[in-house]
Amino acid sequence: MKTQYLLAATALLVTAGAANAETFKWAAQTDPQTMDPHAVNSTPVLSFLNNVYEGLVRRGKDMAIEPALAESWEPLGGDGWRFNLRQGVTFHDGAQFDAEDVLFSYERASSEAADTSSWFAPVSEVRVVDDFTIDFMTNAPNPIFPDSIANFMIMDKGWAEANGVELPARDAENFATLNANGTGAFRLVERQPGLMTALEPFENWWGEPEHNIARAEFTPVQNAATAVAALLTGEVDMINPVPIQDVERVSERDGVEVIQGIEARVIMLGFAQKAETLQYGDDAGAPNPFRDARVRRAVAHAVNVDAILQTIMRGAAEPASQLVSPAMRGYTSGLADRPAFDPERARELLAEAGYEDGFSFGLKCPNDRYLNDEEVCQAVVSMLAQIGLEAELDAMPVRNYWPELREDNFDMYLLGWSPGTFDAEHPVRFLVATPNEEKRLGSWNFGDFSNARVDALLPMIQSEIDDAARQAMLDEVARIVRDEVAYVTLYVQPLLWGVRDGVELTQRPDNFFILRWVTVNQ
C-alpha cells in the first residue's frame, strides 16, 4: 500500500461522499439472480451465497478443501464417504444444525428441480448415522467426491418446511429466492434484486472472523466502464472485473490498485471434427479439412498467442498448453509448452494435408462471454489469413451462441472452460469424451472429438484412489489431446479485481469473492 497516497485517497472519498470505513461496497457485472443455493449452478450465485451458506467442506485461500460444517471425513471402504459434523452450529435464525439438515439439503439439491443435481450423480444413498454423522454412499469408488461438493450448501430443514421451500423453484417465486438462512459468517439483511444486496456479520458464527466489516453492500454494475468510474470515484471499494484495457490506468491511479490472478478458465478453439463438409465461407459444401489432425495442428502453429497476450490481453494472461491451468489438480507438468508460433510449419502442414492454397470456413465466436472474446477471434482471423485460411467470423451474444453450437452450426468455434471440480478430469468428461447422452459424457464436446483410449481411461481415472496412478492416466489423456489436437488451447483467462487502497482481500482462482477474508483499514 502506498502510504503517501492515503491522504489523497481519503480526500477523494470525502469529495465523492462515499461510504464510511465500516461499510464495504463492491460491484460485479452480474447480480446473483437468486438467494437459493440449489436453484442455479453459476459462479455469481454460488460465489455470493458462499458468504451466507456453508457446505460440509469449503475451499481455502489456496483452493484446498478444508473442514466447514463437517469437522472431518473419511472414505468408507472404497464406495462412500463418512462426514463427521461440527457440533454447536446455529443457523442465522437460531435453529441448531444437525445431520437431518444435511440429508434434507442433499434431497433438495439433488432433486430434479435443482440445478445442482449433477454433483450427486455418483451418489447412491445418503444415510444419517447419528445427529452429527452422515454417510454419502457412491456407486463406485470416488476419490474426489468431497472436492466435488464444496459448493453444496446446507439449508435448515425446519426453516425450509416452515416457509414452504422444500424444493427450489425456477418458474415461480418462493421464499428462498429472496431470503436466506444459512450458517455462514454473514447473514442477508437486505435484498433488492438487480439493485443492491446487503449482508451483515452473523454474531453467532462458529468460526473466528478474520474480517472487520460491519456491513457489506453488493451492487451489480453491468457496464464495465461505469464500474471503473465508480471505483475511481470511490463509490465502491472493489470491482470485479476490471476491463483488461483499463488495468494499467487503474493501477497507476492513486488510491486504487488492481489485483491480478490466473483464473481457472482456459480459452481454446474447437473444430467440427466429424462433419463431412464445411458449412460456411466460399468453400461451404467442400470436404471438411478439420477432420485431418495436421490441419488442426497448422491452426495451432498459426495463432500467435504471445501477440494476443501482449496486445489484446495486455500481458495479463498466461498461455495455455492443455485443457486446465497449472493451478488445477491433475495438471500435466510435462506438457507445459504450447505449440510454438511458426507460420512456416503451419503452411507445411497444410501442404502435407493437401491444402497448400488454403481454404475458407466459418468461425463462431461469443461476444459477451469471455474477456475480450470477440477481439481475440478477430485477431485469430487475421493470423489465419497469413497462412491462407480465410475465416468468416460470426460473433454473437452468448444467448444465441450455445444454441448455435448445440445445432452444430460451426466449422471452428471459441470455447472457454473452467473445471467446476478444479480437477483435470472435469474437462475430459465434458469436452473430450465421446458424446454419450445416457452416460452424461461429452455434453460440451460440440465438435465430436472421439478417441477410444480416452473413453477407456476416463472411468478408470474417476475411480482411481492412488494419486500417482491417476496422474499417469491424466497425463496420457493430455498427451492424446495434444497429439490429436482435440482443441487448440490459447491462454488462461486472468482474474482482474480493482480494489481501493486500504482494502485487503484474497483472490481465489475460481473467481469467488469471500467476504470473510476482507479487511478494511482506515
Place this chain on the structure above:
Amino acid sequence: MLAFIIRRVLQSVVVLLIVGLVAFSLFRFVGDPIDNLLGQERTIEDIERLRGELGLDQPFPVQYFNFLQGISQGNFGVSYRQGRPVADILVERLPATLELAAISALFAMILGVTLGVYTAIRRDGWLSNAIMTASLIGVSLPTFLIGILLIYVFAVELGWLPSFGRGETVQIGWWSTGLLTASGLKAIILPAITLGLYQMTLIMRLVRSEMLEVLRSDYVKFARARGLPQRSVYFRHALKNTLVPVITITGLQLGSIIAFAIITETVFQWPGVGLLFINSIQFVDIPVMASYLMLISVMFVVINLIVDLLYFAIDPRLSASRGGGH
C-alpha cells in the same frame, strides 16, 4: 365526442393487441433462455425438462394466448431469471424511470423554452447563433457517447457527481424516491442531462420558430403598436401563444424519453425499467421483455389518446388534420 372517444379507445386496444403479438413473436428470435438458467454441468435431458416446465415447447399461438390471458388478469408472468412475478419487478423499477423521465423533461422544458425565447428575440445575435449551433452538437452525437463523456468529465476527472446509480432512496409506500436525499439529487443530474438534451434541443427550436411566427403576426404587431412594453409583448402575448404546441410536443415526447431511457439507464446503471429491459434481453427473460413493451405501449397509446382528446376539445376541426404537425 363520446363516439370519437369510444372509437379511439377501441382503436387503441387493437393497437395494443398487435403490439403484444409483434413483441411476443419477436422474442422467439432473441435467443434461447435455457442456457442462462442452467449451469455448465447440465445435460440435454435437463434442457428438455426445463423447456417443458417453462411452456417453451408449446405451439406459439398457445404461448401468446396464455400471455394475453395472464395480462388480462393482471398477471404478467414470472421472470425466468429472477423467478419472481414480473409485475412486482416492474413496480420496483418504475419509480426510478419515471423520476428520471420527469426530471429530464423538466430540464428540457425549462432550458428549452428559455433558450428558445432568447434565440427568437435576439434572432441574429451572435450568442443566439452560437446557441443554435451548439444545440446541434448535442443532437449530432449518440446519447451513449454523451453520457460516457459526462461521466468521464464530471465523475472521474472532477469528482463532483456520482458515476452510476440512484444514490440513497427513500421509500414512500411502494414508491421509492431519490429526490429527497442529497445523494439522490446529485445522482440524477448527469442522467437527466443526458436524457433531456435531445428533447431540449427539440423544444428550443420549436419555441424559437413558433415565437418568430407569432412575433410577425398582426396580433403582436398590434400589441406593439398599442405601445405595450417589449417584455410584456414577448412574454404575455408571444410566449403564451407558443406554449400550446410546446406542451403538446413535450407530452408526445414523454413517451420517447421513457423509451430512450434504455440507453441512458444502461450507461449510468440507473435501476429503472429500461435497464431491466436490456438485462432481460441479455438473459432472454421473455416475460419481462414482453411486459415491458406492453407497458411502454400502453403509455404511448394513453399519451396519444390524451393529446387527441385535448385537440378535439380545443378545436374539433383540428382532429382531422393533426397529422400535419411536427
Place this chain on the structure above:
Amino acid sequence: MASLARALDSDLAYKFRRSPVAMVAAFIVAVLIGGAVFAPFITTQNPFDPAQLNLMNGFTEPLTPNQFTGESFILGTDDQGRDVYATILYGMRISLFVGFSAVIFAMVLGVTLGLVSGYVGGRTDTVIMRIADIQLTFPAILVALLIFGIAKGITPPDRRDEVAIWVLILAIGLSEWVQFARVVRGATLVEKGKEYVQAARLIGRSSVAIMVRHILPNTLGPVLVIATISLALAIIAEATLSFLGVGAPPTQPSLGTLIRIGQEFLFSGEWWILFFPAIALLALALSVNLLGDWLRDALNPKLR
C-alpha cells in the same frame, strides 16, 4: 415540375451563397463523402481485409512509431492494429451507405403512404395513421432491435453478415417513415381541397396522376428538410444500435461501431481510438444537421 425545381434551385442557390454556415457545412459534408468514396485511393491499408492487419501494430499512438514494428500511423491504430485513419474512411462508407439508403427507403415509404392516406382518406387514412401510431409506439431503437431479432431468426447463419447492413437499413428506415407520411398527408389534405385539384378531377385525371403531378411537388420542400435531418438521425441511430450490439459487424465497423469499440479505451489512455471516429461522426452529423436547418429556414416562406 421541372420549372418548379429550377425556380427552387436558383432561389436556394442565391440563399446558399449568402450563408457562410451552410457553405462550410456543405464543404465538410462534401469532403467527408469524397473521403469515404475514394477511401481505397487515399489510404494504404484496407482495414476490412484481415490479411492486411498485424496485431503487433495494435494501440500505436498517433504519429509515433510502434514499439514492435516501427510502423507509424497518422491517427494511430486500434486494438486490432487497424489504421484509425483508414478505418474511419471505410467506416464512413458504411455509415453513409446505411444513412442514405435508410432515408431513401423511409422517404419512398412515407411519401407514398402519406399521399395515399391524405388523398383517399376514410378507412384507408385511418388504417395507415393507426399503423403510424403503432410505429410511433415502438421507439426507433426498439423497432431496430426487434427487426434485428427477426432477421437473425430467419436468415441462414452463413448469410448473416451480408444481411446485417440491409437489416440495419430496414430497421432505421422503418422507424423514420412516419415523419414523412405525416407531413405529406397534412400537405395533401390542404392541397386536395384546392380548386386546381378539383378541376383536375373533373376533367377525369386519374388519382395517381393527380397525386404525383400536382400534389407531390407541393410537398417537396418539407420532405427535403425532413430527409436531411433524417440522414443525420439515421447516422446517429446506427451508432446507437452499435452500442447496443446490433450495428455493423466489428470486422467491418461503421463509425458507430468504431465509437463503441473506442469507448472501451476511454479510461485506458488510448484516447485516439474513440476521439477521431467521434470527431468524424460529429463533423458529419453536425454539418448535415446545419444544412437541414438552413434548408428549413430557406424553404420557409414565412421567414423571409
